Amino acid sequence: MLTAILSTMIYALPISVICAAQLFPLFCPEDAVAGPWIAAGAFLAVCAFFRHGSLKVRLIIAAAAVALSAGLFFAVDKEERAEFFAERSWVALIMLVILIAFVAGELLAMFRVLRIVTAALVFAACVYMLITDLDPGALTCAMLFSIILSTVIREVQHYWKKEGETDGNRHMVGILPFIILCAMLVAVGPSSDEPYGWPVAHRIWQFAKDTVTKISQFFSSDEDYMDTTIGFSSGDAALHGSLSEDSVPEEMFTVSFNRKDTPSINLGACGYNEFNGRAWTNTVDEAGIGRRHRLDTIETRCAILSTGIDNVTDHMRSIEASVTYSNLNTRYALVPAKYQDVLSQGALLDTISDSDNTVFAGKKGLGTSYSFSATMLNKNHASFIDFMNATGAPVSEKDWYDTVSGVFMYGRSNYPYEEYLAYVDSIKKNYLREVNVSPALREKLDTLYDGCKGSYEKMLRLEAVLSQFTYTTSPGALPDEVNSAESFLDWFMLENPKGYCSHFATAMVLLARAEGLPARYVEGFCVPSSSQSGTKVTDREAHSWVEIYFEGFGFVSFDPTPGYETETGWQTASERSAYLATLSKGSLDAFINMETEAPAASDLEADPAPEETSPALILIPTLMCALLFPAAILLYKAIIRRRFNKLSTADKSISLCHSNMRLMRFLGAGIRTGETLSEFAGRAALDIPPELTGFVSVYEEISYSGRTVSEDMLFTLMRSNRDLCSYASGKRRFAYFFYSLFMA
Numbered sequence: 001m002l003t004a005i006l007s008t009m010i011y012a013l014p015i016s017v018i019c020a021a022q023l024f025p026l027f028c029p030e031d032a033v034a035g036p037w038i039a040a041g042a043f044l045a046v047c048a049f050f051r052h053g054s055l056k057v058r059l060i061i062a063a064a065a066v067a068l069s070a071g072l073f074f075a076v077d078k079e080e081r082a083e084f085f086a087e088r089s090w091v092a093l094i095m096l097v098i099l100i101a102f103v104a105g106e107l108l109a110m111f112r113v114l115r116i117v118t119a120a121l122v123f124a125a126c127v128y129m130l131i132t133d134l135d136p137g138a139l140t141c142a143m144l145f146s147i148i149l150s151t152v153i154r155e156v157q158h159y160w161k162k163e164g165e166t167d168g169n170r171h172m173v174g175i176l177p178f179i180i181l182c183a184m185l186v187a188v189g190p191s192s193d194e195p196y197g198w199p200v201a202h203r204i205w206q207f208a209k210d211t212v213t214k215i216s217q218f219f220s221s222d223e224d225y226m227d228t229t230i231g232f233s234s235g236d237a238a239l240h241g242s243l244s245e246d247s248v249p250e251e252m253f254t255v256s257f258n259r260k261d262t263p264s265i266n267l268g269a270c271g272y273n274e275f276n277g278r279a280w281t282n283t284v285d286e287a288g289i290g291r292r293h294r295l296d297t298i299e300t301r302c303a304i305l306s307t308g309i310d311n312v313t314d315h316m317r318s319i320e321a322s323v324t325y326s327n328l329n330t331r332y333a334l335v336p337a338k339y340q341d342v343l344s345q346g347a348l349l350d351t352i353s354d355s356d357n358t359v360f361a362g363k364k365g366l367g368t369s370y371s372f373s374a375t376m377l378n379k380n381h382a383s384f385i386d387f388m389n390a391t392g393a394p395v396s397e398k399d400w401y402d403t404v405s406g407v408f409m410y411g412r413s414n415y416p417y418e419e420y421l422a423y424v425d426s427i428k429k430n431y432l433r434e435v436n437v438s439p440a441l442r443e444k445l446d447t448l449y450d451g452c453k454g455s456y457e458k459m460l461r462l463e464a465v466l467s468q469f470t471y472t473t474s475p476g477a478l479p480d481e482v483n484s485a486e487s488f489l490d491w492f493m494l495e496n497p498k499g500y501c502s503h504f505a506t507a508m509v510l511l512a513r514a515e516g517l518p519a520r521y522v523e524g525f526c527v528p529s530s531s532q533s534g535t536k537v538t539d540r541e542a543h544s545w546v547e548i549y550f551e552g553f554g555f556v557s558f559d560p561t562p563g564y565e566t567e568t569g570w571q572t573a574s575e576r577s578a579y580l581a582t583l584s585k586g587s588l589d590a591f592i593n594m595e596t597e598a599p600a601a602s603d604l605e606a607d608p609a610p611e612e613t614s615p616a617l618i619l620i621p622t623l624m625c626a627l628l629f630p631a632a633i634l635l636y637k638a639i640i641r642r643r644f645n646k647l648s649t650a651d652k653s654i655s656l657c658h659s660n661m662r663l664m665r666f667l668g669a670g671i672r673t674g675e676t677l678s679e680f681a682g683r684a685a686l687d688i689p690p691e692l693t694g695f696v697s698v699y700e701e702i703s704y705s706g707r708t709v710s711e712d713m714l715f716t717l718m719r720s721n722r723d724l725c726s727y728a729s730g731k732r733r734f735a736y737f738f739y740s741l742f743m744a
Helices: 002-027 035-052 055-075 078-087 089-110 112-132 138-159 168-174 176-188 199-217 292-305 382-389 397-406 417-431 439-449 455-466 485-495 501-514 573-592 616-645 649-666 677-684 695-704 711-731 733-742
Strands: 251-257 265-272 316-325 330-332 351-354 357-364 369-377 519-527 535-538 542-550 554-558
Touching: 002 035, 002 089, 002 138, 002 168, 002 176, 035 055, 035 089, 055 616, 078 089, 089 112, 112 138, 138 168, 138 176, 168 176, 251 519, 265 316, 265 330, 265 357, 265 542, 292 316, 292 369, 292 397, 292 417, 292 554, 382 455, 397 417, 439 455, 439 485, 455 501, 455 542, 455 554, 485 501, 501 519, 501 542, 519 535, 649 695, 649 711, 649 733, 677 695, 695 711, 711 733
Parallel strands: none
Antiparallel strands: 251 316, 251 535, 265 519, 316 369, 330 357, 351 357, 519 542, 542 554
């Protein structure tokens, strides 16, 4: 029976899965995720056992179906019965679909010509979907593939001259695990984002295109990629009206980190300080800025170490990374906000300061590789926020020199305190341009900042508000009346709160300056979370963000663009969300919903209480099964007894012999391989009363003598069967009860 069931499943199962994948979403409830699949699998198994099972199995299945149906009918109140079954009509549809699929599988298993025609049609369907880019889903494709594979294997079996076991169905069942494995590999294997899009041909074309691009770098002009196309702005960093997302992503460089759990990180190239309302430019005075990155790193570590905390990693930690340019052709070095020296092959790479940006002595391109170490901040942790709210004055001379000599191992003359003070002044001079905001915007900002303990908390709230605006690649061009920082803020914050990264970064830089904080607009690339094996960064990851200076600590990066915030806290996302909710939810809601009247509590519909499952829906069907199951067994025994009475004396005798041998096996005294009936009787008599094994001699005589079975022989066998049943019942009463129900 098991072989027959598995043989049927070779076709019935994939057809059922295909029907389920394509039809279930049409009539099954959206909130029923696994339920329809479980019901389909259970009903498919029931169909298989009913088709190939014995009479007893069929009666039990029929009794269970009647019991469950009747039980549910009587368990539901009469007034609710129609609605109850109407809401669950999808279960009946599932059974109908699976029944049709099972019948189709049975027909395919029975008729060779039908199998071949079906496999040909499936192959033609696959070709059609390939040509038309029709995506039926990986699971459906895997099942179609298994139908073709099963048919090919059956045809091989048909023409294969076999020795020993010649049953083709047994051979098919034997290779069933292989078919399932192949289907699983197709279902879960990687595939192109555009199914059936000839990925191999695309890869060959992309390789050829990349090769031409890399070769052309050696013959290109002095045009710098970063000067022409960086982030989502171009042409002197202007804010344009829309972006194109139709182009094929082009790899720019790769990044490898020394930690597998490194979060996403922004690598900056160009920083800007001057905004005229429509575009960013760089007018940084280099005096005192030249070693900004090193001075910034020293200031940050000095601020943290001067607090006397035991564990510095509560606030910051170091990462190491390496960058390799591919299609990028530029003089700019891609580095994070707080980085140490840029190294190539273990030696210091020749970089210089150019208006506060880190650049190479010459333009770099294909094959340029360098590494750096950088400091990451526990930016959103509660203790770090409290720490940052307390900053606001330059570090002391003593703390400065203690950090320079004790941590960085430099002499006092390498980084004098006077250079640090000049650096702070130059930061304020270059990045603290005066920004005024309109009264309407100031009212909203005051609401947003209400209750803040310091400037850092204000910036966190501002970042959170901006990240709730709308991200779009088509926000429209800037209106003609936008010609200053103030007019841009009014247009973006009050009239058109949507845009791409340049809009969000610009708004936050200007609003930070309005609160007296030096800030710079930065463009570069956003590198997603990576592993040691490296991550390919394309031009799609070009991005812009904000660096804000907090006196006494240094620059901190903020990313207000929706969906782009760089999470550098070593805490879970849920912890951060919970903290920000308690920190600013009231003020955020007030900012977003200002001038919007909240609906009255009486106007809001209360969520309906979840329906409670009535115990009757479980108890009554169970009780019905308990009543009808014994009835099915009694009916089966009545049918078997009727069939037995119609048998001839010889057939009755053989049936009783087989029944007695099954009872002997139940009692632990079954016949062994190669053992004669006489040997069996002698051995069994050691464990079972000898008078109970007397039927063996009759069995032996029937099997080998060729004599006609007499009534006396039949009577002896019937008495032995009755005595064996009585003995088994007394010896193993509980086990014999189930044996008599299911095995006898």
